[in-house]
Amino acid sequence: MSPTVETRDRLRIAIQKSGRLADPARALLASCGLSWRESRDRLFCYGEALPIDLLLVRDDDIPGLIADGVCDLGVVGRNVLREQDFERRRSGTPTAFRELRPLGFGACRLALAVPDDWTWTGPTQLEGRRIATTYPALLRDWLAGEGIQADVVTLSGSVEIAPRLGQADLICDLVSSGVTLAANQLKPVATLLESEAVLAGPASEFEGERAALAEMLLRRLDGALRTRHSKLLLFQAERSSIAQLLPLLPDADAPTVLQVDGADRLALQALCHGHLTWQRLEDLKRAGAQGLMVLPVESMLA
Numbered sequence: 001m002s003p004t005v006e007t008r009d010r011l012r013i014a015i016q017k018s019g020r021l022a023d024p025a026r027a028l029l030a031s032c033g034l035s036w037r038e039s040r041d042r043l044f045c046y047g048e049a050l051p052i053d054l055l056l057v058r059d060d061d062i063p064g065l066i067a068d069g070v071c072d073l074g075v076v077g078r079n080v081l082r083e084q085d086f087e088r089r090r091s092g093t094p095t096a097f098r099e100l101r102p103l104g105f106g107a108c109r110l111a112l113a114v115p116d117d118w119t120w121t122g123p124t125q126l127e128g129r130r131i132a133t134t135y136p137a138l139l140r141d142w143l144a145g146e147g148i149q150a151d152v153v154t155l156s157g158s159v160e161i162a163p164r165l166g167q168a169d170l171i172c173d174l175v176s177s178g179v180t181l182a183a184n185q186l187k188p189v190a191t192l193l194e195s196e197a198v199l200a201g202p203a204s205e206f207e208g209e210r211a212a213l214a215e216m217l218l219r220r221l222d223g224a225l226r227t228r229h230s231k232l233l234l235f236q237a238e239r240s241s242i243a244q245l246l247p248l249l250p251d252a253d254a255p256t257v258l259q260v261d262g263a264d265r266l267a268l269q270a271l272c273h274g275h276l277t278w279q280r281l282e283d284l285k286r287a288g289a290q291g292l293m294v295l296p297v298e299s300m301l302a
């Protein structure tokens with residue numbers, strides 16, 4: 001098989017080489033049944049179990065690699081994807097990628113943060129101010145929506161120090177725990193974007209072999225995401241307790257109910273998608289559940 005044909009028939013996914021999203025992205029894809037033979041330079045991993053290869057790159061490059069057709073899919077923060085999408089729109093370049101699935105890790109938010117001693121009265125306070133950020137397109141879009149004219153100072157990192165250095169009056173940066181802001185005497189005042197890692201793909205549909213591969217991967221991914229926090233709950237109960245028990249399982253798919261020992265004794269199994277805390281199990285027991293058992297779910301295919 002010539003390299004060109006091979007490239008066209010195989011699916012290529014870009015993930016971060018190193019950094020926050022690298023390990024969870026690999027773990028998630030591995031949970032979908034993918035495995036790879038690592039190349040020595042670790043920039044390209046050849047898919048073994050399936051014709052799905054990995055390209056290990058800087059996260060900022062992922063949307064462009066998809067736009068250029070070098071990669072078919074990518075795992076990247078929504079913040080990066082949206083920023084580059086807005087930037088392309090601003091410069092009149094057609095939208096070339098889109099978010100296909102939120103992936104449930106890498107949660108953070110893009111927030112405006114002001115010095116601790118500011119009394120925040122609202123966005124109008126930003127008129128004429130200098131705002132340091134690594135997300136100029138998202139910030140400009142938000143400012144335009146608020147009808148504010150401000151000076152956007154684009155930096156490539158260490159944004160939190162900018163107010164102290166006199167480069168800006170306030171900042172717009174990613175916040176997770178808030179520790180970095182606090183350490184720099186800043187406080188968050190507005191959220192521009194809630195972010196997490198997402199699976200990104202091209203704006204247009206796949207064709208041929210890659211369409212079938214992408215469809216299979218998405219199906220497996222949906223199963224993996226759905227089972228990630230799911231548990232199978234097994235218990236028995238009298239028929240008369242069911243009305244008290246079901247409201248304690250609002251996150252469960254419709255439970256399977258089997259009859260045991262005559263008409264009144266039932267065995268139930270419910271797939272729960274929320275946390276089955278000890279408190280909840282105790283509440284279920286009080287409501288009449290007996291022989292409660294919680295089992296992990298390995299995989300699921302709808």
Ligand SMILES: Nc1ncnc2c1ncn2[C@@H]1O[C@H](COP(=O)(O)OP(=O)(O)OP(=O)(O)O)[C@@H](O)[C@H]1O
Pocket residue numbers: 016017018019020021057058059060076077078079080106107108174175176177195196197
């Ligand atoms: N403090 C945080 N907590 C949780 N998620 C975060 C945090 N900071 C960033 N992220 C998310 O993780 C993504 C990757 O962050 P990371 O710091 O690894 O990127 P990077 O330094 O730009 O890496 P690269 O070397 O690939 O360019 C961010 O784009 C964002 O979606």
Ligand SMILES: O=P(O)(O)OC[C@H]1O[C@H](OP(=O)(O)OP(=O)(O)O)[C@H](O)[C@@H]1O
Pocket residue numbers: 157158160173174175176177178179180181
């Ligand atoms: O709210 P926190 O939990 O403190 O996280 C927020 C910090 O995390 C990210 O930086 P990172 O640690 O990746 O450093 P970098 O920006 O220099 O890459 C982000 O740019 C913030 O500075």
Ligand SMILES: [Mg+2]
Pocket residue numbers: 058059060
């Ligand atoms: Mg980066």
